[in-house]
Amino acid sequence: MSDLLVKRKLCVESLPNEIWMYILEMGISNYTLGHIDVCSYSICCKHLNKLANQDTLWSTLLDLKFPGSNQDDGGRTSSKKSLYIDVHHKYIHLRARMRHFSVKLDQMDQEMDAIAKQIEDFDPQHSPETLNARSVACRDEFSRMKQEHKSILNGLTDIGL
Incomplete structure (x- = not known):
């Protein structure tokens, strides 16, 4: 191990655990550190x-990130x-589903605009057929x-919205 690495390791270990925990807790509480930062610290040594x-x-x-989810999970x-990690994965999945439903609703808006345009362009002079x-x-x-709107509403109900 190089001298620099030994010195860094000694520096990290020279601070008491309480100070390191305080630094990490304050960083998290102040929204300075997130889960990626905490994981990055964990791979240092x-x-x-x-x-x-x-x-x-x-x-x-x-x-802080998922209020109400920090309960005993049995x-x-x-x-x-x-x-x-479990809650974060569920959150990512729900966001993806919400994006999917949002895209579907946008498509439906465009389709409804097209139908409204057809109704506006209605010409009573056309043949009955x-x-x-x-x-x-x-x-x-x-x-x-x-039907598609109903499907989207059911999907939103399934994810709790």
């Missing part, structure tokens, strides 16, 4: 790894860090969009 995996740090991260996870065909097409499209 064994000493910081032990400190960065403390339940108190991950409990604070849970409370023993499914072995640590607050594991619980944070043409008018009937356009009416049926609009009704079918409206019915399809209604």
